Amino acid sequence: MPNIAAIWLDDGRSTEELARAVHAALKQCEKTPAFVPDSPQAWTRLGLALLIASIGGVGMWSVVVVLPGVQAEFAASRGAVSLAYTLTMFGFGLGGIIVGRITDRFGIVTAMSLSIACTGIAYLLAGASTTLWQFQAVYFLIGLGTSATFAPLMAEASHWFSRYRGLAVTIVAAGNYVAGTVWPPLINLGLEWLGWRGIHVAIGLFCAITMSLLLLVLRARMGGAGAHDHAQAPPPPLKLAISTNALTALLCIAGVACCMAMAMPQVHIVAYCGDLGYGVAHGAEMLSLMMGFGIVSRIGSGFLADRIGGIRTLLLGSLAQGFALTFYLFFDSLSSLYLISAMFGLFQGGIVPSYAIVIRETMPAREAATRVGIVIFATVVGMSFGGWISGVIFDATGSYTAAFANGVVWNAVNIAIVLGLLVLARRRPAVA
Incomplete structure (x- = not known):
């Protein structure tokens, strides 16, 4: 930071020169960033x-x-x-x-x-x-x-x-x-x-x-309650050939679809184990296993997104979730359910945060919190409705097989939307 006091004490300059020097010093102070990303x-x-x-x-x-x-x-x-x-x-x-x-x-x-x-x-x-x-x-x-x-x-x-x-x-x-x-x-x-x-x-x-x-x-x-770190944020690195509102709507539909699929194991795994005769305690352990591996998945997806981008990370997560969900259709032994539940948690944990990353990569920073909130609300709707409809399907069929199949179909809808976004995405040219 320039020493403004030293400028004023320099009596070898005229008043006009001193004024210009102080003005330049103040401008330099304004340009000096108070916060450095990744610091x-x-x-x-x-x-x-x-x-x-x-x-x-x-x-x-x-x-x-x-x-x-x-x-x-x-x-x-x-x-x-x-x-x-x-x-x-x-x-x-x-x-x-x-x-x-x-x-x-x-x-x-x-x-x-x-x-x-x-x-x-x-x-x-x-x-x-x-x-x-x-x-x-x-x-x-x-x-x-x-x-x-x-x-x-x-x-x-x-x-x-x-x-x-x-x-x-x-x-x-x-x-x-x-x-x-x-x-x-x-x-x-x-x-x-x-x-x-x-x-x-x-x-x-x-x-x-x-x-x-x-x-x-x-x-x-x-630096205070009114700090806005997005004020000086660079423009989003990706540009899609659709409006911000249209992109938000597509992400909301994708969020509902992926969480309709996600809800089936998370909401019903305990009851499913009880129906199979394994007891609810084993189901609770499987749910805990999902959450534990979900932490690993969330952190891992962050590393991945920093290397290949949010849209690709979201696509990989959705593909992997659908892959794990399909296994529930064919295997129901106690050991296999533990293994599939761990795999499901490892695959699905990074999906929801990926929406926030996609928004930051494609939308203005000043709208980020609002847009993320809208899409997260859509995922909550998907989880709530998915948990309910899975129970309805079970009541109608007497089995969770159709409910798992329903989850696989909704997961395919999510994959189709994310694939479309990947086709539309193109990287903005770097600003010199």
Whole structure:
């Protein structure tokens, strides 16, 4: 940075020369970047973002663990209590769009502050619920607050990196799976001491305090609450021969299709194992295996995207998911189901974050959080509808064979769309 004081102390220049020198120095200061992508500072931000995502991701998993206790207290049906999970997913998907828009306009710190407040208050209200409908409604707010830890945070992290953008996005996305691995056993342990009401209060206080502290550190690393790292971002490296809105619509359809396929094993593997006589415990282990390998898949897909691009990574992930899903049609022994479930988790974990990478490669940075939120909402719709329709198909046929086949068909739709995008994509010429 130029020494402006030294310029003023140089009495060998005329007033006009001094004014020009100071003006030039100030212009140089303005051009000096306060933040360098892929720098150690960027990795520090990424580490903070991963911690925030891993803590805030509890909103996606807590209702699954407390469901039996809530059902017993309110003397409700399993389906009625499960509506809380549906509302969580709807709040999560809708919140991705709302919080994404706030992020694009006011910055991630402001958006995350609102989400932390929403999450903390919602968990306290959940613990104080006196009726089932209150508990269900509050979980919509929990999903709304949790949404900031996924799509908006992925989009924001994409602005901190250039060379390792794909890896950064998938690391943040892995926070959701880390939460799914760490939080359920902790909540189950807390239920023995505090009950389902007390554990909700404890989660709300813990999230509000720890996430606020982490956000304050992140805010300091970003130079203030109003920081917009996308303001100076370079243009997207890829250009498609369709409008941004049309591309968003295609990605939404692709997102619904891939998650219709993804939902079948994730939502029904426990019940499937019970129907086969293996017991639900084995099914739960297979689900945990999917999540664990999903973390590996998400990180690995980030490395891959940085080398071959988001569209190709998305295509490979979709092809691999369809390949693994097909095996469920032909093998149902206990050992083979464990192996296929591990393979399925290893293949599918990187698909959803790839949409965020594709958006950053093809759309303006100033719209990234909003566009990512819209597409992630579409994937949530696919997961919700896919889980439901698989159950309907099972009820109609008495078997999961047709449900798995339905997933394979939807996966083929996703592959066709992504192949079309790959044909349309062309790299922008480098700016000298």
